[in-house]
Amino acid sequence: MDPHQGKWFYPTKSLSERTMGEIFPNHPRAESLRVRKRLAEGMRTGMVVPEGLAAHGRGEAFDYLLGEKTTEFAREAVEVASAALLLASHSVISVNGNTATLVPEAVVELSKVTGAKVEVNLFHCSRERKVLIAEHLRKHGCREVLGVDEENAVRIPEIQSERRVVDRRGIFSADVVLVPLEDGDRTEALRALGKLVIAIDLNPLSRTARAASITVVDNVVRALPLMVGECRRMKNLPREDLRRKVESFDNRRNLRESLRLMCGRLMELGEGRRPI
Numbered sequence: 246m247d248p249h250q251g252k253w254f255y256p257t258k259s260l261s262e263r264t265m266g267e268i269f270p271n272h273p274r275a276e277s278l279r280v281r282k283r284l285a286e287g288m289r290t291g292m293v294v295p296e297g298l299a300a301h302g303r304g305e306a307f308d309y310l311l312g313e314k315t316t317e318f319a320r321e322a323v324e325v326a327s328a329a330l331l332l333a334s335h336s337v338i339s340v341n342g343n344t345a346t347l348v349p350e351a352v353v354e355l356s357k358v359t360g361a362k363v364e365v366n367l368f369h370c371s372r373e374r375k376v377l378i379a380e381h382l383r384k385h386g387c388r389e390v391l392g393v394d395e396e397n398a399v400r401i402p403e404i405q406s407e408r409r410v411v412d413r414r415g416i417f418s419a420d421v422v423l424v425p426l427e428d429g430d431r432t433e434a435l436r437a438l439g440k441l442v443i444a445i446d447l448n449p450l451s452r453t454a455r456a457a458s459i460t461v462v463d464n465v466v467r468a469l470p471l472m473v474g475e476c477r478r479m480k481n482l483p484r485e486d487l488r489r490k491v492e493s494f495d496n497r498r499n500l501r502e503s504l505r506l507m508c509g510r511l512m513e514l515g516e517g518r519r520p521i
């Protein structure tokens with residue numbers, strides 16, 4: 246009898262655990278498998294929802310096209326995003342289930358280096374999940390997690406989804422919001438409210454990528470730790486230098502370059518200039 250019968254949707258063991266306990270380090274996609282395993286574990290603990298796994302899969306497809314590496318264009322966007330975070334008077338890192346599961350250490354570090362507040366904000370929202378994510382972040386050293394306490398909840402009417410409920414002390418009053426793994430609707434709404442929005446999205450064609458002020462086309466597992474390093478490196482630069490970086494950045498151009506890089510790789514493969 247199938248031990249998972251009757252609860253196939255939330256199995257007690259992840260599929261990767263049941264079918265592939267071990268990830269061989271020489272597997273060509275070993276890192277990607279480790280990331281999947283982490284998300285599957287996140288789902289078992291209740292932090293990740295099934296839709297989060299599907300969203301990750303869509304991202305993975307674009308990561309394939311990038312060669313699963315941080316490109317020079319993503320590096321440039323990370324540098325500019327770090328400058329924007331350092332210049333902000335009130336920055337917030339918006340955290341969902343996938344981000345909390347994949348990069349809790351980097352979220353906490355980034356908040357410490359820049360002074361950004363951390364807020365839980367979910368598309369598939371429930372109080373239990375918010376509490377779980379907040380606890381997980383606290384376990385990783387986060388002193389204050391916003392977005393959980395109902396007393397400070399405010400609604401942004403421009404946003405249709407459950408993401409409209411934000412914290413008065415956080416996203417509501419922020420001038421800069423970092424939204425790793427975001428939904429397009431909210432990015433557009435936050436921009437319309439005059440906020441500078443930094444997105445991390447592997448898909449340069451998404452509404453999030455196109456609507457954000459600064460888009461890092463990279464995997465969040467690579468981009469966020471890189472941002473921590475950049476913020477540390479630039480922390481003591483003159484504000485004028487940081488401002489120049491932000492003001493001279495052209496997000497549309499950066500997105501086009503990321504797309505050209507993906508196309509270039511596909512052309513090389515298609516024309517046999519790169520082995521398949």
Ligand code: ATP
Nearest residue numbers: 300301303304428429446447448451452453464465
């Ligand atoms: P949008 O709402 O912005 O138009 P979408 O509806 O196509 O985008 P969503 O489901 O809202 O997509 O969000 C999922 C997106 O998040 C994926 O397309 C992918 O690009 C991005 N994503 C998922 N996992 C990662 C990851 N680990 N790193 C970076 N981006 C990711």
Ligand code: MG
Nearest residue numbers: 427428429430
């Ligand atoms: Mg969407």
